[in-house]
Amino acid sequence: MKVNQFSEQNLDAAPTILVLGYFDGLHRGHQALFDKARELAVEKNASISVLTFPESPILVFKKFNEDLLKHLTSPNKRLALFEENGVDFLYLTDFTSHFAKLTSHDFVQKYVKKLNIAAIVVGFDYQFGSDHGDLTQLSDYESYQIAQVSDAGEKISSTRVRQAILDGDVSLANHLLGYDYEVTGLVVHGEARGRTIGYPTANIESKNYQYLPAIGVYVVDIEVLGTRYRGMASIGYNDTFGGQHQTLEVNIFDFRDEIYGETATVYFLKRIRGMIKFDGVEGLIAQMDSDEKISREY
Numbered sequence: 001m002k003v004n005q006f007s008e009q010n011l012d013a014a015p016t017i018l019v020l021g022y023f024d025g026l027h028r029g030h031q032a033l034f035d036k037a038r039e040l041a042v043e044k045n046a047s048i049s050v051l052t053f054p055e056s057p058i059l060v061f062k063k064f065n066e067d068l069l070k071h072l073t074s075p076n077k078r079l080a081l082f083e084e085n086g087v088d089f090l091y092l093t094d095f096t097s098h099f100a101k102l103t104s105h106d107f108v109q110k111y112v113k114k115l116n117i118a119a120i121v122v123g124f125d126y127q128f129g130s131d132h133g134d135l136t137q138l139s140d141y142e143s144y145q146i147a148q149v150s151d152a153g154e155k156i157s158s159t160r161v162r163q164a165i166l167d168g169d170v171s172l173a174n175h176l177l178g179y180d181y182e183v184t185g186l187v188v189h190g191e192a193r194g195r196t197i198g199y200p201t202a203n204i205e206s207k208n209y210q211y212l213p214a215i216g217v218y219v220v221d222i223e224v225l226g227t228r229y230r231g232m233a234s235i236g237y238n239d240t241f242g243g244q245h246q247t248l249e250v251n252i253f254d255f256r257d258e259i260y261g262e263t264a265t266v267y268f269l270k271r272i273r274g275m276i277k278f279d280g281v282e283g284l285i286a287q288m289d290s291d292e293k294i295s296r297e298y
């Protein structure tokens with residue numbers, strides 16, 4: 001997959017299927033668009049292109065808060081998902097006030113027409129430009145609007161996935177995504193207490209503006225130094241020890257190494273329980289023994 005800013009000198013000249021949208025998380029609803037794009041690409045012997053934005057268009061419309069910078073994926077995972085879904089050319093353009101003011105006609109002239117379009121694929125709720133044009137704006141092109149994908153009678157959406165994660169229901173999030181929700185970060189120093197209670201934990205700090213699941217304990221896999229291990233994670237304030245900062249920490253099974261400064265990816269598989277404030281360290285250790293058993297058996 002080639003990744004480029006959308007500008008005339010960067011555009012591939014061969015026939016292409018253009019897929020339009022923001023695609024936070026590339027969940028199963030989004031994947032349906034790419035299923036159609038791949039089918040068309042074979043039929044028409046065309047490549048697949050996506051025109052999308054690095055950040056959420058909502059940033060341009062709403063008063064700022066940090067959550068508006070958050071994504072369901074790290075930037076690398078986002079690229080990997082586009083690639084897995086068959087995208088050959090990813091074109092990025094910043095969603096700005098100027099971009100938001102383009103009419104559907106302007107958008108077609110300045111973007112769509114610059115590509116050698118074999119067909120266009122959009123989602124059921126896609127709207128073009130400031131005049132909210134619909135697919136009829138693309139009547140010069142063969143275009144497809146993909147119906148919404150539902151699960152348990154409800155639309156699959158990035159908002160629904162986000163809510164499942166914030167509720168700690170990572171099983172539901174994974175089911176809607178079609179892959180395991182993951183958070184990538186650096187292994188940093190904590191209080192160096194873990195090793196003294198027999199459960200060293202790699203403290204993971206994400207730099208990627210990702211959503212963390214609700215406070216609690218989870219069965220996870222963790223990828224570090226090129227290998228994927230089973231483990232158990234805690235997200236919370238280490239209440240038993242009066243912690244002041246929220247941390248994401250993983251005890252990695254059958255592992256013994258110093259990994260500070262390494263980049264690690266945590267895959268959330270299942271929620272085990274909420275955080276408990278124990279009266280002493282013995283209670284915490286007994287609870288972690290039980291968490292370990294559950295996590296190994298999962």
Ligand SMILES: Cc1cc2nc3c(=O)[nH]c(=O)nc-3n(C[C@H](O)[C@H](O)[C@H](O)COP(=O)(O)O)c2cc1C
Pocket residue numbers: 190191192193194195199201202203217218232233234237238239240241249250251274275276277278284287288291
């Ligand atoms: C699987 C797991 C479950 C945990 N559960 C709790 C808990 O219920 N209550 C709590 O106060 N801390 C809990 N912790 C966090 C520990 O207090 C923390 O890992 C320990 O204090 C080590 O901290 P450190 O990495 O800063 O040295 C848990 C950690 C793990 C890995």
Ligand SMILES: Nc1ncnc2c1ncn2[C@@H]1O[C@H](COP(=O)(O)OP(=O)(O)O)[C@@H](O)[C@H]1O
Pocket residue numbers: 187188189190191192193194195196199200201202203250251252253254255256257258259260
């Ligand atoms: N099985 C393991 N799981 C997690 N970290 C481990 C493991 N074995 C060794 N380590 C190392 O020990 C560190 C965690 O030890 P800990 O005493 O909890 O210190 P800290 O508070 O700095 O996280 C990890 O960052 C990692 O470098």
